Amino acid sequence: MLRFVVRRLLLLVPILLGLSILVFGWIRLLPGSPAQALLGERATPQTIAQIRHQYKLDRPIYEQYWGYLHTVGQLDFGVSISSRRTVTYEFAHRFPATIELALAAMIFAIAFGIPLGFLAAKRHGSLFDHISLVGSLIGISIPIFFLGLILKWIFAVKLGWLPSIGREDVLSEAKHPTNFYVLDAIVTGNGGALWDSIKHLLLPAVALGSIPLAVVARITRAAVLDVQNEDYVRTARAKGLPPLIVDSRHVLRNALLPVSTIIGLQTGLLLSGAVLTETVFAWPGIGTWLKDAIFNRDYPVLQGGILFVAIVFVLVNLVVDISYAIINPRIRVS
């Protein structure tokens, strides 16, 4: 097991290096010189020369890359042009919002996807099975920003049940020690703030969770159909175990193996989808941060932000791989 983990960790090194080269090269591909890009509108010949010197842009390219690796290694991603705060600070400040949203979306997808897929498989070929199959196909065909707009229209504009934008009421005076608003409300024992933050979380989470929901339901259905015909399930039934026990201990537990990998693979989709969902609901997370950075030509934020997101994505996949190897011992050997 340890060898497996070490090998996976070693495989990370070339990927992280490659990512750094990609992002490093990317900022040099941008229109105008990087110094211009970093300075934006305020560029004068003097400041450009100063920035070129400060960022060692007048040095050879390999020296520049080495310097870049060095600063990134110290978690120094520069300063945002629009806010004048460090990129690291802004990331740490906004990332909890995105994690909270992604987790809520995933919980929604799992809580509804697994039972739906399981029931569809148990009633294979029934009307319910067909409806859920069609439903999940439509689910993966709806762009999340469209679904978000529709949810906003129905539940916020028409019915007025839920707020349409933001993470909390504008007048809220709740304290946020961790920036996970739901957690904050629980920690500070603020019932009103808890309800408020959950209300704000509902619509974006459903929109972002729609595709994972459809995928989880489909995979669960396929896996249950597969496992149901295994010999050990037939044995369990033959020896007279109650159907409920067979379903929970033998069928579902084995069927959830492929489902768990799929859940991990959805992380990338969640991170991508967060940009769109956060835009629809003005959610102050990584997505809106990066989107605003594009329009403000805030290149330090874009450069650092994309690298951060990619690293998070790679690490999550690593955790998924390792946990999968723990659940399924066959992986470790191959």
Add this chain to the structure above:
Amino acid sequence: MSIAELEAVEIAFEGAGGLWRDAWSRLRRNPGALVGVALVAIFVFVAVLAPLISPYDPRAQNLLLVARGCCPGPSSHHLLGVDQLGRDELSRLFYGARFSLVIGVVAVGVGLSVGLLFGAVAGYLGGFVDGLIMRVMDVMLAIPGLLLAIGIVAALGQGLWQIMVAVGTTNIPIFARLLRGSILAQRENDFVLAARSVGVPRRAILASHILPNAISPVIVQGTLALATAIIDVAGLGFLGLGPQDPGTPEWGTMLTEVDRYLQSAPLLAIFPGVAIVISVLGFNLIGDGLREALDPKLRGRG
């Protein structure tokens, strides 16, 4: 073994001619796939004939129509109403189909051809080249698709071909991996060994023996990639990274503009969204149908 490699192994058990004939007959009996073909046919029909069937110029503004607030709904003059600048919604939807179809097909075409080239070279040559190409693909896959596309559009600037390149690039590693896995599974086959032993050149073996057999998962993925590409292009448009001219009737861009009018004119959000869903659903249905038709494991079940 990756999923692609596993799929390739399964598909490899079939002879080429039999597989295709069988797949076609099963596709025709799959109601979902037929619905998909119908939806895509409508989509392509509208896209091709947009100039002939559109009642108005999609860019022609008529501010008199919106003088008393946004936005007058469906009427006999404008079947689906007009948008916030008094442009005919139906005509904009029709022309939007053009943009989605062209951008989607070109983007997938770019991703597919470059990806296949990398995948074929990596899978056939193996060794150092294989390692290098696949590590580069891993790095590209490490950035979530839409974010990679956003980064590329940010670097290249806004515009139609920039979007095609951006969305196409996100498809490169997917196709490269898929084809490589497929080729690795094919390379060990007896007919490849036979061809090599009678002195067929390497390139000819790749082109006429390995590729035709390795291609069926690529076709499935290509169809599904069209669906994703349409969504991603609309997503870029929705974020404001669409075509440079804001008057361009692009479905995603149309959705951004109506966010403010949800209260007064929700239909303007619903129409472009439904158009996207219909075209995406069409490609997804065909892709699913193809996958089932080409998967020998499911044979006899349907």
